[in-house]
Amino acid sequence: MRDYKDFLAEVLIEPEALQKRVAELGALISHDYRDSDALVLICILRGGVLFLSDLIRHITVPHAVEFMAVSSYGSGKRESTGQVRITLDLNMNIHDKDVILVEDIIDSGRTLASVLDLLSARKPRSLCVCTLLDKSERREVYVPLRYVGFTIPNKFVFGYGLDLDELYRNLPFVGVVDEDRYREG
Ligand SMILES: O=P(O)(O)OC[C@H]1O[C@H](OP(=O)(O)OP(=O)(O)O)[C@H](O)[C@@H]1O
Numbered sequence: 001m002r003d004y005k006d007f008l009a010e011v012l013i014e015p016e017a018l019q020k021r022v023a024e025l026g027a028l029i030s031h032d033y034r035d036s037d038a039l040v041l042i043c044i045l046r047g048g049v050l051f052l053s054d055l056i057r058h059i060t061v062p063h064a065v066e067f068m069a070v071s072s073y074g075s076g077k078r079e080s081t082g083q084v085r086i087t088l089d090l091n092m093n094i095h096d097k098d099v100i101l102v103e104d105i106i107d108s109g110r111t112l113a114s115v116l117d118l119l120s121a122r123k124p125r126s127l128c129v130c131t132l133l134d135k136s137e138r139r140e141v142y143v144p145l146r147y148v149g150f151t152i153p154n155k156f157v158f159g160y161g162l163d164l165d166e167l168y169r170n171l172p173f174v175g176v177v178d179e180d181r182y183r184e185g
């Protein structure tokens with residue numbers, strides 16, 4: 001595997017800043033849902049996995065965790081296709097549950113808009129979104145975001161769950177890829 005340093009343009013968010021913000025979001029959610037007896041966090045695979053697993057360690061109210069997978073970008077793509085496909089559905093019935101959808105990044109908004117439509121049809125008690133990153137300049141479809149970790153510029157990022165052609169999700173920081181150097185290698 002190539003060393004990420006060969007094509008890392010810059011570290012956008014350092015590990016310490018990520019962990020601090022994740023802890024803040026966990027505390028906010030714990031406060032907002034202190035009276036809920038039916039909280040469910042739904043993680044959209046795969047990018048959201050690292051964020052979810054760190055986030056729930058800071059949530060002090062009882063909650064369930066569910067996973068769903070959708071496919072929109074595909075390997076090697078830098079643009080959402082607009083064709084969102086569900087590849088793994090929830091196990092749990094979310095009717096009358098307080099649902100928080102956990103995402104790593106919102107870019108065009110297409111993935112999230114489709115997932116929100118689908119989930120609201122199942123009549124949860126409440127439904128909102130918690131995303132680590134908001135690349136707001138790229139938004140094509142309006143999506144309501146209740147919890148946002150960081151608003152980031154229009155650059156392709158990787159690390160902390162986000163992939164570069166399926167690799168480098170394990171890195172502890174969010175970095176910007178130098179596309180020229182990446183393609184050269
Ligand atoms: O706002 P959008 O333009 O729709 O883009 C955001 C989506 O793209 C990424 O997923 P991806 O399809 O890359 O799958 P992955 O999480 O498995 O990497 C990310 O996790 C979001 O789900």
Ligand SMILES: Nc1nc2[nH]cnc2c(=O)[nH]1
Binds near residue numbers: 135155156158164
């Ligand atoms: N890895 C990665 N996936 C994305 N999906 C939408 N935007 C991005 C991005 O900047 N990086």
Ligand SMILES: [Mg+2]
Binds near residue numbers: 047162163
């Ligand atoms: Mg991806």
